[in-house]
Amino acid sequence: MKILSLIASRRSPGNSEILVKQASKAAQKAGAEVETINITDLNIASCEGCLACVFRGKCREEDQMDTLVEKLIQADGLIVAAPIYLLSPASVIKKIMDRALMMSLYIDDMQGRRRGSLNMTVAGKADWNPIGMEMMNQFALSFGFPVYNYHEAYAPGPGEILLQDDLMEDVASLGAGLVSYLRGETEPRTPEPNQCPSCYSRSVRLLGENKIQCPFCLVEGTLEANNQINIPQEVLNDAFWTPQHRKRHLEDWIKATRGRYMKNREAVKQKLKDFS
Structure with missing residues (x-):
């Protein structure tokens, strides 16, 4: 070990x-x-x-x-x-x-x-x-x-x-x-009731009504009585830092931006000339 x-x-x-x-x-x-x-x-x-x-x-x-x-x-x-x-x-x-x-x-x-x-x-x-x-x-x-x-x-x-x-x-x-x-x-x-059960964060983003998001692992849930955070298990299973989510993020987002950028590269270069 x-x-x-x-x-x-x-x-x-x-x-x-x-x-x-x-x-x-x-x-x-x-x-x-x-x-x-x-x-x-x-x-x-x-x-x-x-x-x-x-x-x-x-x-x-x-x-x-x-x-x-x-x-x-x-x-x-x-x-x-x-x-x-x-x-x-x-x-x-x-x-x-x-x-x-x-x-x-x-x-x-x-x-x-x-x-x-x-x-x-x-x-x-x-x-x-x-x-x-x-x-x-x-x-x-x-x-x-x-x-x-x-x-x-x-x-x-x-x-x-x-x-x-x-x-x-x-x-x-x-x-x-x-x-x-x-x-x-x-x-x-064991996470406390006011912590994200995925990453132990005590910070949340307020999404309206009682909906919240953990800004550190991006899972969404609800804020219940007594400031208790409730996030469904199926959501926790796909939190940002899980291997499957990171692989999907890599393939579907990061790698996918390359083709788009290559298409836009000349337009960006022209805009940069005008910008400078």
Whole structure:
């Protein structure tokens, strides 16, 4: 069993690094092979939206994203932690997540495998972390890791997380729990009534009347009494991050745009001349 642990913080030793190492040590003790990488040290370029990864089978960027993707494909489990800055995770999370279309080519390789993630955030205080967990879960899902569990920690100063003994014990338990989950011995976290049952998001888009949509996995349902989210199981079975939905999105939308663009290319070039 392989677990890839990712630190998404430039501060060392920082709270995110400490959480990742605490969970990773417990996972390793439970029998997993663990590799830890600080993704802020990697040479990762911003996505240009060129779709070369889809149409050519390889990104045009000569950076380390190919290596990271290979490790993500090989891993059974993912442990990742990031600090919360301006209401959401550190920018490296979004930068790498923007490149997740590269994973679409490997969906079949990941099907049939039990995979899972433990996602963690560290903020100074709770009201500064409105969508941190949602984005971290989306990060894991975008690379093909269903969410086993997540943890939201709070410690404003570097290393202060170590002063919270109960929290450190909880994180170690979650690290060992991820190994148990990957072995099929443990079920994933049960969503709360006010969470999306697909990705655990507590954020919703209001569609009118009592209809809602999860903005992180695009499933639609209703908002019932006491803020309880109700999404039919058949809808959950086809959430955006499921393999079948991602394959359909790749074939029916992304690849289909190429022919349309080729038809429109000359008209676009002429419009660009007039525009400039």
